[in-house]
Amino acid sequence: MPKKKLPEAAAGGSAAQGATSYDVAELAGVSQSAVSRAFRKGASIAPKTREKIMRAAKQLGYQPNAFARGLITRRTNLVAVVISNLTNLYYPEVLAELTQRLSATGHRVLLFSLAAESEIDEMLGLIWPYRVDGAIIAARLKDEQIRQFNDRGIPIILYNRVGEGEPAASVACDSASGTRELVRHLLAAGHRRFGIIAGPHDSYVGEERLDSARRHLAAAGIEPLLHRGGFDYRSGEEGLRALMEASGGKLDAVIATNDAMAMGAIDCARGAYDLAIPDQLSIVGFDGVGPATWGGYQLTTIRQPVRRMAQAAVDMLIERIEQPGMEPEQRLFGGQLLPGRSARLG
Amino acid sequence: MPKKKLPEAAAGGSAAQGATSYDVAELAGVSQSAVSRAFRKGASIAPKTREKIMRAAKQLGYQPNAFARGLITRRTNLVAVVISNLTNLYYPEVLAELTQRLSATGHRVLLFSLAAESEIDEMLGLIWPYRVDGAIIAARLKDEQIRQFNDRGIPIILYNRVGEGEPAASVACDSASGTRELVRHLLAAGHRRFGIIAGPHDSYVGEERLDSARRHLAAAGIEPLLHRGGFDYRSGEEGLRALMEASGGKLDAVIATNDAMAMGAIDCARGAYDLAIPDQLSIVGFDGVGPATWGGYQLTTIRQPVRRMAQAAVDMLIERIEQPGMEPEQRLFGGQLLPGRSARLG
DNA sequence: CTGTTAGCGCCTTCAC
DNA sequence: GTGAAGGCGCTAACAG
Numbered sequence: 001m002p003k004k005k006l007p008e009a010a011a012g013g014s015a016a017q018g019a020t021s022y023d024v025a026e027l028a029g030v031s032q033s034a035v036s037r038a039f040r041k042g043a044s045i046a047p048k049t050r051e052k053i054m055r056a057a058k059q060l061g062y063q064p065n066a067f068a069r070g071l072i073t074r075r076t077n078l079v080a081v082v083i084s085n086l087t088n089l090y091y092p093e094v095l096a097e098l099t100q101r102l103s104a105t106g107h108r109v110l111l112f113s114l115a116a117e118s119e120i121d122e123m124l125g126l127i128w129p130y131r132v133d134g135a136i137i138a139a140r141l142k143d144e145q146i147r148q149f150n151d152r153g154i155p156i157i158l159y160n161r162v163g164e165g166e167p168a169a170s171v172a173c174d175s176a177s178g179t180r181e182l183v184r185h186l187l188a189a190g191h192r193r194f195g196i197i198a199g200p201h202d203s204y205v206g207e208e209r210l211d212s213a214r215r216h217l218a219a220a221g222i223e224p225l226l227h228r229g230g231f232d233y234r235s236g237e238e239g240l241r242a243l244m245e246a247s248g249g250k251l252d253a254v255i256a257t258n259d260a261m262a263m264g265a266i267d268c269a270r271g272a273y274d275l276a277i278p279d280q281l282s283i284v285g286f287d288g289v290g291p292a293t294w295g296g297y298q299l300t301t302i303r304q305p306v307r308r309m310a311q312a313a314v315d316m317l318i319e320r321i322e323q324p325g326m327e328p329e330q331r332l333f334g335g336q337l338l339p340g341r342s343a344r345l346g
Numbered sequence: 347m348p349k350k351k352l353p354e355a356a357a358g359g360s361a362a363q364g365a366t367s368y369d370v371a372e373l374a375g376v377s378q379s380a381v382s383r384a385f386r387k388g389a390s391i392a393p394k395t396r397e398k399i400m401r402a403a404k405q406l407g408y409q410p411n412a413f414a415r416g417l418i419t420r421r422t423n424l425v426a427v428v429i430s431n432l433t434n435l436y437y438p439e440v441l442a443e444l445t446q447r448l449s450a451t452g453h454r455v456l457l458f459s460l461a462a463e464s465e466i467d468e469m470l471g472l473i474w475p476y477r478v479d480g481a482i483i484a485a486r487l488k489d490e491q492i493r494q495f496n497d498r499g500i501p502i503i504l505y506n507r508v509g510e511g512e513p514a515a516s517v518a519c520d521s522a523s524g525t526r527e528l529v530r531h532l533l534a535a536g537h538r539r540f541g542i543i544a545g546p547h548d549s550y551v552g553e554e555r556l557d558s559a560r561r562h563l564a565a566a567g568i569e570p571l572l573h574r575g576g577f578d579y580r581s582g583e584e585g586l587r588a589l590m591e592a593s594g595g596k597l598d599a600v601i602a603t604n605d606a607m608a609m610g611a612i613d614c615a616r617g618a619y620d621l622a623i624p625d626q627l628s629i630v631g632f633d634g635v636g637p638a639t640w641g642g643y644q645l646t647t648i649r650q651p652v653r654r655m656a657q658a659a660v661d662m663l664i665e666r667i668e669q670p671g672m673e674p675e676q677r678l679f680g681g682q683l684l685p686g687r688s689a690r691l692g
Numbered sequence: 693c694t695g696t697t698a699g700c701g702c703c704t705t706c707a708c
Numbered sequence: 709g710t711g712a713a714g715g716c717g718c719t720a721a722c723a724g
Contacts, residue, residue: 296643
């Protein structure tokens with residue numbers, strides 16, 4: 001029988017601070033462990049007792065305490081989702097998909113967002129106490145940081161990143177071949193004078209896109225102008241301005257390494273230089289975010305299959321939670337060319 | 347001394363499944379409770395022992411188990427954040443602010459996003475087991491649902507919503523007066539034939555904006571045309587089309603109840619009807635999301651003070667966590683008119 | 693199928 | 709300032 005008997009409201013009054021399984025057991029006239037079983041899925045319990053218990057539970061507003069449960073089962077049903085840059089236009093889509101998928105499989109999302117990549121170590125210190133079952137990470141982890149997850153036996157999935165030395169499972173969109181496709185079409189349409197608006201050095205996919213663009217342009221004997229920005233709209237405006245200046249206004253095509261910058265470049269080209277897009281200048285992006293398809297932009301870009309990628313990330317993570325020690329698979333998704341109307345393609 | 351002695355790696359090899367405070371105590375040559383004190387802030391412990399313990403802890407990769415701690419202290423440091431519509435352009439900003447603020451005050455964010463408002467009850471069932479310290483909710487709660495939080499003694503802050511019957515603390519942007527300001531300027535500029543593109547009925551702020559617009563137009567003897575959409579860009583396009591049709595093309599101004607729809611309307615007006623904005627048609631929005639200020643739109647709108655609102659929500663929540671039983675204050679923030687270039691204002 | 697008995701890892705009195 | 713017990717709410721073997 002229950003040892004604690006705080007002076008509580010008599011009948012089914014205020015649930016106050018949360019009833020325990022003992023309270024429910026008492027009310028239902030069964031043992032505490034019966035209550036426990038009633039709330040676990042594969043547990044053997046007679047339908048009648050179960051029903052009795054559920055009724056009592058509802059009356060008391062009882063819900064099993066996840067903390068007590070997690071302490072024993074060593075399963076918290078918590079998944080950490082780490083996103084560096086929530087205001088990026090691209091990530092909200094990802095986050096929405098991830099939380100939906102994770103909820104659907106009985107997991108809760110513990111969200112971490114970073115103001116700067118340097119905060120990662122600090123953030124890891126906030127994660128460990130919660131004994132998350134796994135993590136999905138869209139931020140640049142160092143090998144050392146990946147190893148900390150590995151050492152603790154916490155499976156992780158890197159999103160649009162790959163582990164450099166330390167093994168890590170990952171899903172990503174194939175930036176290299178997406179960019180190649182854009183470059184090829186631009187070359188085929190006769191563009192020769194290129195500018196590139198790239199992101200900061202510390203972005204994995206950003207550098208991949210930049211490298212790919214330069215490599216394939218070099219293969220055609222072309223050396224593009226380069227400007228670096230911060231992946232946001234304003235960077236696109238600044239980038240276009242810088243490129244126009246550096247080229248003396250002689251530019252055929254601009255490759256931005258994401259959509260936000262491409263849209264900034266388009267608006268700047270139209271607004272500040274009165275250029276017709278794509279007739280006088282072709283501009284391409286990457287990601288296929290929502291606004292890219294808006295009438296004002298109709299951006300020529302590569303659309304990442306966000307839903308499938310998120311689905312894959314969740315599936316892979318759950319596999320690894322249920323079945324520890326799986327090999328660090330890397331899944332690479334192809335992007336889809338959205339022709340749009342911001343570039344002339346050949 | 348520790349009773350469990352699993353056959354583990356001998357030295358400081360693999361931290362495996364997480365060291366406990368007993369492991370640390372043993373290694374540091376102190377009692378378990380000393381370790382506990384070393385990791386709690388206001389606890390009395392000698393600097394030297396503390397240091398010894400911290401060294402041992404680091405060696406073992408020890409971090410206190412939040413589940414065990416929460417079980418005793420009844421404080422989980424978890425805050426539920428519920429957002430109905432993550433892909434809304436507006437909410438990512440909010441979410442980013444909220445997570446930053448909450449992290450800064452030692453709280454973890456448990457994120458829930460809804461595909462439909464009907465999922466709320468289901469979601470509440472997922473929240474209770476985690477004994478969150480509080481919740482910030484940007485979704486339409488019914489009184490009954492608010493009461494469940496109140497009954498459990500879990501403080502909540504409604505974001506851009508207010509409780510209808512059941513008392514609830516809230517922060518919101520003053521939609522009514524923001525809309526009034528827009529309408530007044532539009533009237534002053536001589537607009538007479540109005541169309542409104544509104545959101546679905548179940549949006550609190552949406553209806554508030556709609557009501558306010560209609561009321562102030564009515565005061566000027568004007569009855570606007572109305573089209574309802576879903577708060578997204580496409581709805582704005584459709585809305586404009588519908589209004590043009592219903593008015594036979596005779597329209598002076600369109601009031602969209604959020605920015606996304608306003609931007610859709612602008613693009614549609616330009617693209618499908620070849621109208622010059624704002625010369626031939628004024629279009630206004632509400633929210634002041636990022637893209638609204640982009641060169642292609644330069645939307646005339648009301649900017650919500652998102653940062654201050656998020657800050658306020660977090661502050662109010664924390665107050666109520668530390669000091670239960672505070673009265674349900676409602677904080678209303680004024681929006682700022684962004685004149686932009688999508689409407690002629692008087 | 694049900695009740696009993698140990699803990700999960702930590703915080704919290706309480707003596708010392 | 710430190711260590712020794714007890715218990716937070718629940719699950720996981722066990723008997724019956």
